[in-house]
Amino acid sequence: MTTDFPLSRTTHPTPGAERAAILADPGFGRYFTDHMATATWTPASGWHDHKIGPLEPFSMHPSTAVLHYAQEIFEGMKAYRHADGSVWLFRPDANARRFARSAARLALPQLPEEDFLTSVAELVRADEVWVPTPTDEESLYLRPFMFASEAFLGVRPAARATYCVIASPAGPYFPSGVTGVTLWISSEYTRAAKGGTGTAKCGGNYAASLAAQIEAQEHGCDQVMYLDSAGENTLEESGTMNVCLITADGRLVTPALGTILEGVTRDTVLSLAADFGLTPEERSISLGELRSGAADGSITEVFAAGTAAVITPMVGFKGEGYAFTVGDGTPGKHTMALRDHVLDIQYGRAEDKHGWMRRVL
Numbered sequence: 001m002t003t004d005f006p007l008s009r010t011t012h013p014t015p016g017a018e019r020a021a022i023l024a025d026p027g028f029g030r031y032f033t034d035h036m037a038t039a040t041w042t043p044a045s046g047w048h049d050h051k052i053g054p055l056e057p058f059s060m061h062p063s064t065a066v067l068h069y070a071q072e073i074f075e076g077m078k079a080y081r082h083a084d085g086s087v088w089l090f091r092p093d094a095n096a097r098r099f100a101r102s103a104a105r106l107a108l109p110q111l112p113e114e115d116f117l118t119s120v121a122e123l124v125r126a127d128e129v130w131v132p133t134p135t136d137e138e139s140l141y142l143r144p145f146m147f148a149s150e151a152f153l154g155v156r157p158a159a160r161a162t163y164c165v166i167a168s169p170a171g172p173y174f175p176s177g178v179t180g181v182t183l184w185i186s187s188e189y190t191r192a193a194k195g196g197t198g199t200a201k202c203g204g205n206y207a208a209s210l211a212a213q214i215e216a217q218e219h220g221c222d223q224v225m226y227l228d229s230a231g232e233n234t235l236e237e238s239g240t241m242n243v244c245l246i247t248a249d250g251r252l253v254t255p256a257l258g259t260i261l262e263g264v265t266r267d268t269v270l271s272l273a274a275d276f277g278l279t280p281e282e283r284s285i286s287l288g289e290l291r292s293g294a295a296d297g298s299i300t301e302v303f304a305a306g307t308a309a310v311i312t313p314m315v316g317f318k319g320e321g322y323a324f325t326v327g328d329g330t331p332g333k334h335t336m337a338l339r340d341h342v343l344d345i346q347y348g349r350a351e352d353k354h355g356w357m358r359r360v361l
C-alpha cells in the first residue's frame, strides 16, 4: 500500500520575477524551492505525518542525536524537463534502494521504497515551476535525507527519525565546457575500510573527506582519488564520483563493489558499455596498472561517473612525488560519447531502451 504525501501549499511562494532571476543562473545548491516533503518515524507509530508543506527550518533541541552522533543518510538525484515540457526522473528506484541500504547500515528505520518515490515525485509536482527549461544541462536537484531527530545523549539508534526531501535548481556543472579534472591520489587519507560505512551514503563519509579535499587543492588538483585502506594500492573512487578506465583493447573497467558507493551512474555506464563496443569489467585496479597503462597507452581514457556532473573526464593525476596525464590530457572520445548519450537519455533526446526514465509531470 502506498502512502500519500498531501500538499499544503505555501502562502508565500517566491515571487515569479525572483524565481526567474534564480533560474537564469542557479549554480548548484544555493537556492531552494518553496516546498519540502517530510515524514516522521517513532517505534510506536512507525512512519506517520507524511506531508508536503512550505520549506521551513527545523527546530531542534541541542541534544538532538544527529548533531552528536551523525546518524544521517541522504540521496542525490535530478528531475529533467524534456522538450515537450514533461518532467522525468532517472532511475529513482535505484536511489530508493540505495537509501534503504544506507538506512540499514546507519541503523535508521526503513522507509518503504514506494514512499521514497512518492515523496520525490509529489515534491517535483508541487514545485513544478522550479524545474528549469534546459538550454544546457539545467535540472532540479533533489535531496532526500533522513536523520536521528530524537533529543537524547547516548550512543544507540535514535527512537525518532525525520525524513525530508528538499529541491534545488541546478545549472550546468561545467558552464564553460567539459575540459577534464585533475586528481590528487592521497597517500595520507582513505575514504572507507572493509566493514565501515563506505557503501552507505551517510553524511559522516563526506565530513571525513574534507581534509583530503583541502590536501588536493593545496596540490593544485580539483578532487581526490582514494586508494583502498588495506594498503594494497588499489583505486577506490573519487569524493563524489566512481571511477572508470577505458583500455586500448576496448574494455571499460571500474573497481568492484565492496567499500565504494554503488553509483547509479556507474551502473548506467556499465549497462551502456556494449553499445559503445566496450566490454564492461568490474575488478580491482592497482595504482601501478593506472600509472603504467597511462604511460604506455594501454589505458586510453579515465572518467568519473556521478549524478551531479554525469561523466567527468579525468585527465591528470598527481601523488606524493609523481604526476602523469592520461592520453594527451584532454577528454577522450568514448568518455564524451558516453556522456552525451546518458544526457540524451535523461533529457529525452535518445530512446530509453532500458526503461530508466519515470515520468512525473
Ligand SMILES: Cc1ncc(COP(=O)(O)O)c(C=O)c1O
Pocket (backbone or CB within 6 Å): 076, 237, 238, 239, 240, 241, 242, 261, 262, 263, 264, 265, 266, 305, 306, 307, 308
Ligand atoms: C562517494 C560517491 N561515489 C559515487 C557517487 C556517484 O553516485 P551516483 O552515480 O549515484 O550519483 C557519489 C554520488 O552520489 C558519491 O558521493
